[in-house]
Amino acid sequence: MRRDGNTRSSSLLVLGWFVVAALLAITGGMARAQPAAPGPVDLELGKKLYRANCAGCHKWHGNGGGGYGGDALSLRHTTLDRDQVITTIGCGRPGTGMPYHLRDAYEGDEKKCYGLGQKDLSPGMVLAANAFLRPGEIGVIADYVLARVKGRGEPGYDDCLEFFGAGSRVCNIFKSPVEGGPAAAPPGK
Amino acid sequence: MISFRNRLLGGCAAVLIALGFAAGGALAADVTQERLLNADQEAGNWILHHKDFSAHRYATLDQINAGTVKNLKVAWTVQLGGIEGGGIWSHGGLEGTPLAEDGFLYVTDGWGSVYKIDTHGGEGKLVWKMDPKTDHDWAGAIACCGVDNRGVALWGDMVVSHTLDGRLVATDKESGKVLWQRQIANPDKGEVVTGAPLVVKGMAITGVAGAEYGIRGWIAATDLKTHAEVWRTYTIPAKGEPGSDTWKDDHNAAANGGGSTWVTGSYDPSTNTIVWGVGNPGPDWDSAYRPGDNLYTDSSLAVDADTGRIKWHFQHTPNDPYDYDSVAENVLADVNGPHGAMKIALEADRNGIGYAVDRTTGKFIWATPFVKKLTWTKGVNPETGKPMEYDASKGQQIYNPEATPTRTNKVTIICPGNMGGKNWPPTAYNPKLQTWYIPVIESCNRVTVEETVPGKSYKSREFFTGGGPSNPIKITGSVTAIDAATGKITGKFETPFPMLGGLLATPDLVFAGQPDGHVMALDAKSLAKLWDFNTGGGVSAPPMTFSVDGKQYIALLVGQGGAWDKWFVDGTPELKKIAPSSTLYVFGL
Numbered sequence: 001m002r003r004d005g006n007t008r009s010s011s012l013l014v015l016g017w018f019v020v021a022a023l024l025a026i027t028g029g030m031a032r033a034q035p036a037a038p039g040p041v042d043l044e045l046g047k048k049l050y051r052a053n054c055a056g057c058h059k060w061h062g063n064g065g066g067g068y069g070g071d072a073l074s075l076r077h078t079t080l081d082r083d084q085v086i087t088t089i090g091c092g093r094p095g096t097g098m099p100y101h102l103r104d105a106y107e108g109d110e111k112k113c114y115g116l117g118q119k120d121l122s123p124g125m126v127l128a129a130n131a132f133l134r135p136g137e138i139g140v141i142a143d144y145v146l147a148r149v150k151g152r153g154e155p156g157y158d159d160c161l162e163f164f165g166a167g168s169r170v171c172n173i174f175k176s177p178v179e180g181g182p183a184a185a186p187p188g189k
Numbered sequence: 190m191i192s193f194r195n196r197l198l199g200g201c202a203a204v205l206i207a208l209g210f211a212a213g214g215a216l217a218a219d220v221t222q223e224r225l226l227n228a229d230q231e232a233g234n235w236i237l238h239h240k241d242f243s244a245h246r247y248a249t250l251d252q253i254n255a256g257t258v259k260n261l262k263v264a265w266t267v268q269l270g271g272i273e274g275g276g277i278w279s280h281g282g283l284e285g286t287p288l289a290e291d292g293f294l295y296v297t298d299g300w301g302s303v304y305k306i307d308t309h310g311g312e313g314k315l316v317w318k319m320d321p322k323t324d325h326d327w328a329g330a331i332a333c334c335g336v337d338n339r340g341v342a343l344w345g346d347m348v349v350s351h352t353l354d355g356r357l358v359a360t361d362k363e364s365g366k367v368l369w370q371r372q373i374a375n376p377d378k379g380e381v382v383t384g385a386p387l388v389v390k391g392m393a394i395t396g397v398a399g400a401e402y403g404i405r406g407w408i409a410a411t412d413l414k415t416h417a418e419v420w421r422t423y424t425i426p427a428k429g430e431p432g433s434d435t436w437k438d439d440h441n442a443a444a445n446g447g448g449s450t451w452v453t454g455s456y457d458p459s460t461n462t463i464v465w466g467v468g469n470p471g472p473d474w475d476s477a478y479r480p481g482d483n484l485y486t487d488s489s490l491a492v493d494a495d496t497g498r499i500k501w502h503f504q505h506t507p508n509d510p511y512d513y514d515s516v517a518e519n520v521l522a523d524v525n526g527p528h529g530a531m532k533i534a535l536e537a538d539r540n541g542i543g544y545a546v547d548r549t550t551g552k553f554i555w556a557t558p559f560v561k562k563l564t565w566t567k568g569v570n571p572e573t574g575k576p577m578e579y580d581a582s583k584g585q586q587i588y589n590p591e592a593t594p595t596r597t598n599k600v601t602i603i604c605p606g607n608m609g610g611k612n613w614p615p616t617a618y619n620p621k622l623q624t625w626y627i628p629v630i631e632s633c634n635r636v637t638v639e640e641t642v643p644g645k646s647y648k649s650r651e652f653f654t655g656g657g658p659s660n661p662i663k664i665t666g667s668v669t670a671i672d673a674a675t676g677k678i679t680g681k682f683e684t685p686f687p688m689l690g691g692l693l694a695t696p697d698l699v700f701a702g703q704p705d706g707h708v709m710a711l712d713a714k715s716l717a718k719l720w721d722f723n724t725g726g727g728v729s730a731p732p733m734t735f736s737v738d739g740k741q742y743i744a745l746l747v748g749q750g751g752a753w754d755k756w757f758v759d760g761t762p763e764l765k766k767i768a769p770s771s772t773l774y775v776f777g778l
Contacts, residue, residue: 056277056755059651060330066472067652068333068401068756070659071637097637097659099759124661127759168326170276173377173649
């Protein structure tokens with residue numbers, strides 16, 4: 001039984017995030033080589049990218065919460081502005097399950113994320129996303145989050161339909177809350 | 190005098206009979222209970238999900254053996270579909286076990302399409318495809334762990350299958366036309382179905398997934414003749430039923446108590462008992478929300494096949510704070526050892542410990558940790574089978590305090606990680622060697638607890654987990670062999686990646702696949718690797734074997750399935766380069 005190492009690494013990770021959070025407060029997160037705010041906002045592309053890269057953990061509605069994707073924060077309740085959302089997507093949140101989506105976030109001498117480079121991070125302290133995003137794509141996702149997610153109340157039927165579209169029963173739950181028992185059998189062949 | 194024509198016909202008949210014996214099965218016969226009871230005798234066929242009712246996944250075919258396996262090569266492949274995404278998933282995957290009957294394979298893709306493939310003549314020819322038109326977003330948005338379907342069952346002249354959106358579908362074996370279908374599970378309640386049906390005495394037994402979405406789990410039996418439900422046994426007892434007193438809260442936590450049943454179980458005809466694994470309680474990591482042992486979560490459950498009445502249970506992790514479910518198949522074996530002859534049920538639990546219990550009573554026999562690193566408990570009490578730290582007087586169990594996620598120990602590293610140990614990929618059992626092979630995930634991961642609030646945290650179709658995992662620590666795997674009579678580990682073959690696909694045993698080999706695409710054959714006694722082939726795609730499905738035209742083949746679905754590439758790949762970053770795919774591989778000498 002080897003327990004000490006686990007506890008120690010867990011504690012270090014928590015401690016590490018506090019350090020990073022302090023750095024974030026001081027430095028403002030990602031150095032300001034931010035994607036420029038686009039002209040017309042492409043919300044459909046933003047939704048597509050959000051669905052592919054974010055919805056697993058933050059859920060389709062952005063409210064986050066527990067799940068196999070970790071304990072993701074609510075984007076509906078977030079107070080982050082566009083730059084901060086971009087920083088969080090690009091750099092991740094060290095010590096948590098939020099991965100970085102910029103391929104070179106912690107590479108090179110620039111230390112563009114929280115003033116940190118690979119050498120400053122213990123193994124596993126910050127996780128790489130399954131798929132990296134271009135800076136422009138990160139900006140489009142941020143625009144989608146600000147326009148369609150942030151500040152909205154509890155998700156409802158219209159939100160669901162807006163996200164998934166018609167043609168599926170995925171939003172029916174908002175119209176007909178379930179009671180006990182399985183749904184009625186559909187017609188056979 | 191016998192004419193040349195008659196002699197020719199007689200010769201052909203002799204050849205056919207010989208081939209029939211080689212194939213080991215009656216030709217084009219309906220599948221009956223009698224055939225299923227003797228499925229292990231149909232050497233060339235594979236007509237039950239786990240090969241036989243005992244879930245041995247052991248085939249007696251031996252053309253491919255320790256001496257010849259080095260010559261094994263790809264015989265043919267068939268590209269399948271179902272790779273598209275839906276809900277929160279970017280792609281479907283393959284986790285199914287093909288069934289084989291008289292040279293025809295029946296396989297599924299993740300969205301529940303069924304494919305019949307003719308394997309005669311040394312190639313695979315698609316006969317038909319049945320697409321059940323699964324509602325991708327309805328089901329995919331609440332499938333915790335991927336777009337998966339683990340295979341079909343055969344009964345009469347039907348192919349019986351499930352869909353992720355909760356239907357049982359009967360398809361005509363010859364034509365591929367849907368004969369009838371029935372809604373079994375309700376995705377509006379967070380229920381989906383990923384397991385293969387088990388057909389017992391003309392009933393299709395269905396298990397359900399959704400503990401991460403606050404379901405109340407069940408096992409259900411559907412009469413395949415009348416299409417009516419025969420029984421439905423809930424894995425979380427209702428108020429007043431035996432076991433309900435193990436839910437000691439004051440806010441009816443049992444109503445969303447989990448207890449999924451998404452892995453196909455086994456059947457003991459000698460006692461007419463179905464043995465089925467039950468998953469974790471919900472919320473997964475906030476055990477303070479549901480004080481008590483939380484029966485029958487994390488248990489092996491034995492039920493009467495005719496009525497669904499619970500006969501016995503054995504619980505592995507009471508008041509589970511880890512997501513250490515026990516959905517795994519129970520392997521039924523008759524063993525001889527130091528304790529004499531025993532009829533046992535073997536279960537390799539997600540908590541990293543393999544258990545043997547008396548399969549007629551559920552009485553504990555032995556337990557053996559099969560992972561290299563196990564931190565959540567000091568071990569198992571040899572008298573009771575409970576974790577050493579278990580205290581029946583306490584509502585919330587604190588096993589190793591440093592490795593128990595709680596509201597005060599909110600960020601914790603646990604070993605094994607919440608995926609196990611051993612997950613759904615099935616074990617295999619060689620009855621000649623009395624050796625049980627476990628596909629192991631050698632892992633630790635980090636769990637963060639989020640407090641669950643009665644009346645507020647549960648919402649239909651929303652994750653109800655009380656926190657979540659992350660995976661900053663490298664994860665590997667192994668094939669671990671255990672003497673079923675004694676519980677002693679007899680070998681461990683370590684693998685660079687977790688075992689996500691399950692095993693096949695033959696008289697002197699064990700076959701396995703890895704999520705990086707490699708398929709391998711190990712020596713059954715030494716576990717030495719004798720053969721390896723890179724399929725080029727992720728393997729998340731168990732290998733099986735069959736024979737046709739007098740020749741033995743190994744079949745395997747290739748196409749990364751499950752939750753690994755979405756939720757757990759940080760523990761195996763090398764796997765990020767594996768692309769989704771959907772292919773049936775068949776190997777021959």
